[in-house]
Amino acid sequence: xxxxxxxxxxxxxxxxxxxxxxxxxAETESVVLADLDVEEPNSGLFVQGDLFHQETxxxxxxxxxxxxxxxxxNCQAVCNFNAILSxxxxxxxxxxxxxxxxxxxxxxxxxSLPMRPKPMGELKHFQAGDLDFIESRLMIGEExxxxxxxxxLDYIAAGFPVDVVKILDSPPGTSCPVIEATKDADLVILVTxxxxxxxxxxxxxxxxxxxxxxxxxxxxxxxxxxDDGVIRYCEDxxxxxxxxxxxxxxxxxxxxxxxLIYPEVPDVKRAVETIADFILRNRKGx
Ligand code: SF4
Ligand code: SF4
Numbered sequence: 001x002x003x004x005x006x007x008x009x010x011x012x013x014x015x016x017x018x019x020x021x022x023x024x025x026a027e028t029e030s031v032v033l034a035d036l037d038v039e040e041p042n043s044g045l046f047v048q049g050d051l052f053h054q055e056t057x058x059x060x061x062x063x064x065x066x067x068x069x070x071x072x073x074n075c076q077a078v079c080n081f082n083a084i085l086s087x088x089x090x091x092x093x094x095x096x097x098x099x100x101x102x103x104x105x106x107x108x109x110x111x112s113l114p115m116r117p118k119p120m121g122e123l124k125h126f127q128a129g130d131l132d133f134i135e136s137r138l139m140i141g142e143e144x145x146x147x148x149x150x151x152x153l154d155y156i157a158a159g160f161p162v163d164v165v166k167i168l169d170s171p172p173g174t175s176c177p178v179i180e181a182t183k184d185a186d187l188v189i190l191v192t193x194x195x196x197x198x199x200x201x202x203x204x205x206x207x208x209x210x211x212x213x214x215x216x217x218x219x220x221x222x223x224x225x226x227d228d229g230v231i232r233y234c235e236d237x238x239x240x241x242x243x244x245x246x247x248x249x250x251x252x253x254x255x256x257x258x259x260l261i262y263p264e265v266p267d268v269k270r271a272v273e274t275i276a277d278f279i280l281r282n283r284k285g286x
Contacts, residue, residue, distance in 0.1 A: 020261055
């Protein structure tokens with residue numbers, strides 16, 4: 001059971017929900033929490049544990065062999081990502097732009113572009129009771145989040161049975177990294193806030209998950225500020241809005257101190273319980 005926590009924009013409370021939900025569910029279930037926001041993972045501010053495993057993750061990029069190159073220009077022509085430049089006397093590879101698709105390497109007529117591993121990030125696996133917390137972090141200067149997200153999901157798939165609940169804290173937005181993080185999820189929970197910006201970005205996120213054919217639901221964070229636009233939108237579109245997390249100074253203070261909120265705020269605990277029930281009912285229905 002894979003549950004992706006996503007949002008159309010950053011700062012809506014996605015990580016707050018992911019960490020509180022995973023920690024709450026781990027009181028009675030085996031749960032994996034994965035921070036897939038690899039450019040800026042911050043679930044670890046709220047969830048600690050003992051380091052169980054750590055590994056460097058690599059991506060494959062081509063390395064030019066000047067001795068065998070016939071300067072055909074083929075590599076530049078086949079690269080869809082402008083990651084390789086064929087000049088009259090040399091070939092330049094731009095590792096930050098390379099998606100490691102192997103096209104240039106496979107189609108080079110003189111085998112002058114063998115693929116070589118290049119470190120792109122670190123994966124860390126922590127354990128705290130029944131909660132396994134996995135965090136991947138891109139190295140500074142690395143721009144491709146997708147390969148690291150994919151490898152993190154592969155690590156989870158290889159290490160945990162299918163019936164374990166996996167909470168995937170996805171990157172914000174609706175671009176390639178969030179598609180990679182949500183495309184295999186059984187359920188996507190879209191976190192939004194009751195403001196015109198929240199509604200605008202929620203609509204884009206809804207369009208995205210509908211195109212992916214995903215089952216999804218909405219959680220409204222900071223309930224009490226703004227307006228009722230999100231609630232009316234969900235009613236009009238027939239979208240389940242399963243929980244509202246209230247806006248309060250107490251929540252903000254607990255968050256700022258890096259603590260979990262549900263143990264201290266009954267309204268948040270009720271919201272998290274409702275979401276957990278929804279997930280478990282969904283799992284049983286499969
Ligand atoms: S495809 Fe191969 S032979 Fe042609 S320019 Fe690129 S590296 Fe050289
Ligand atoms: S591996 Fe793919 S993305 Fe990278 S330079 Fe070659 S063709 Fe471009």
